Amino acid sequence: GNSVTQMEGPVTLSEEAFLTINCTYTATGYPSLFWYVQYPGEGLQLLLKATKADDKGSNKGFEATYRKETTSFHLEKGSVQVSDSAVYFCALLGWNDMRFGAGTRLTVKP
Amino acid sequence: KAGVTQTPRYLIKTRGQQVTLSCSPISGHRSVSWYQQTPGQGLQFLFEYFSETQRNKGNFPGRFSGRQFSNSRSEMNVSTLELGDSALYLCASSNSGGSYEQYFGPGTRLTVT
Numbered sequence: 001g002n003s004v005t006q007m008e009g010p011v012t013l014s015e016e017a018f019l020t021i022n023c024t025y026t027a028t029g030y031p032s033l034f035w036y037v038q039y040p041g042e043g044l045q046l047l048l049k050a051t052k053a054d055d056k057g058s059n060k061g062f063e064a065t066y067r068k069e070t071t072s073f074h075l076e077k078g079s080v081q082v083s084d085s086a087v088y089f090c091a092l093l094g095w096n097d098m099r100f101g102a103g104t105r106l107t108v109k110p
Numbered sequence: 111k112a113g114v115t116q117t118p119r120y121l122i123k124t125r126g127q128q129v130t131l132s133c134s135p136i137s138g139h140r141s142v143s144w145y146q147q148t149p150g151q152g153l154q155f156l157f158e159y160f161s162e163t164q165r166n167k168g169n170f171p172g173r174f175s176g177r178q179f180s181n182s183r184s185e186m187n188v189s190t191l192e193l194g195d196s197a198l199y200l201c202a203s204s205n206s207g208g209s210y211e212q213y214f215g216p217g218t219r220l221t222v223t
Contacts, residue, residue: 034211043200093210093211098155
């Protein structure tokens with residue numbers, strides 16, 4: 001079945017550092033890929049998405065590229081802020097089947 | 111457009127009781143999915159309803175059940191509560207049956223004592 005594997009956290013960075021959170025997937029067919037973010041005490045918010053190979057999703061300075069050859073969808077940001085501290089989830093949407101990674105907690109220190 | 115709403119936001123129950131959680135999807139969305147989130151198990155899929163019919167079901171015991179009404183609002187019920195049922199229960203809606211991205215509500219924090 002479909003599955004998502006993302007790097008374990010927690011990840012701690014200083015403000016303005018470069019962020020990469022790795023995500024790889026296993027799926028049949030052509031899934032859509034997502035990154036969701038969860039701030040303390042809240043539900044998940046859609047951060048960005050990509051629906052086909054080589055698509056790049058971007059939002060709020062975050063980017064991720066759908067790489068079919070490496071089955072990856074790594075999340076990157078060039079310069080993180082304290083307000084980016086949250087838990088990030090990589091997710092895959094196959095046909096009628098949504099799968100989430102375990103989540104990666106990011107803490108950004110001033 | 112209003113987002114997904116869940117009520118109540120917080121709930122404290124004792125073992126053996128039952129609980130009902132409610133979810134109102136984004137207007138026009140017909141699919142509602144439920145997830146359980148715990149520190150140990152992460153996000154786990156409970157079930158999905160589309161047009162009042164359960165379409166998919168995760169690997170949870172029969173104590174967990176749900177339903178969807180004609181206006182797409184959904185309820186989730188847990189009977190004979192156990193301590194391990196303490197979790198954040200998240201509801202997500204999408205505008206088609208599993209084919210589009212999901213939008214999440216803020217969740218209901220259930221504590222079982």
